[in-house]
Amino acid sequence: MKYRSVFEIIGPVMIGPSSSHTAGAARIGRVARKLYGRQPKWAKIYLYGSFAETYKGHGTDVAIIGGLLDYDTFDERIKTAFEDAEKLGMTFEFIPEEEEMEHPNTARIVIGDEKDEMELVGISIGGGTMEVTELNGFPLRLSGHYPALLVVHEDRSGVIASVSNAIAAQQMNIAHMEVDRKAKGEMALMVIEVDQVIDDTLIQELEALPHVTQVSTLAD
Secondary structure (H helix, E strand, C coil), rough: CCCCCCCHHHHHHHHCCHHHHHHHHHHHHHHHHHHCCCCCCCEEEEEEHHHHHHHHCCCCHHHHHHCCCCCCCCCHHHHHHHHHHHCCEEEEEEEEEECCCEEEEEEEEEEEEEEEEEEEEEEEEEEEEEEEECCEEEEEECCCCCCEEEEEEECCCCCCHHHHHHHCCCCCCCCEEEEECCCCCCCEEEEEEEEECHHHHHHHHHHHCCCEEEEEEECC
């Protein structure tokens, strides 16, 4: 594992006792909240490995709920996240699992409301950093370090080129890009991390492209 800065080694400014179990967990929850695009009404959090073993003592549970409320790692409100969620009418459940995962600090978060739901798998990789490894069944690698576009589309010829051309026309540089699909000709997902801030103009242009069904963003 390579660290991007000394601050990832000594840990972030944060609430809680552990950068991996608290700060990283809060960031997993917050990324889930941002990708969902609104406050969920309910959440089911499945915990694996050391997360499952120590989530109460290390504050992993309250950190994830704080993240789902859009609290950053240093936000004092993380301490009262359970009470704040209750006031907002958000219900939640923690489910420790015995299944062994590839990474010991793994959380599967399923959130939703009366309209739809979203499922995300995140891992806390140390120093308060995290990665999203799965989104709605799509395997991926999303670090959260850069602004990102998540483009759901039909698996058709020319869609990737059209999206790339639209990004290039905005003078934006692609830092990382992944593409996956459910099956040939079916639903696909592009995950594109860029170096610049993503504005509404680009989002609207991408949404208007043929065969694109949904565009989500994740700010740095």
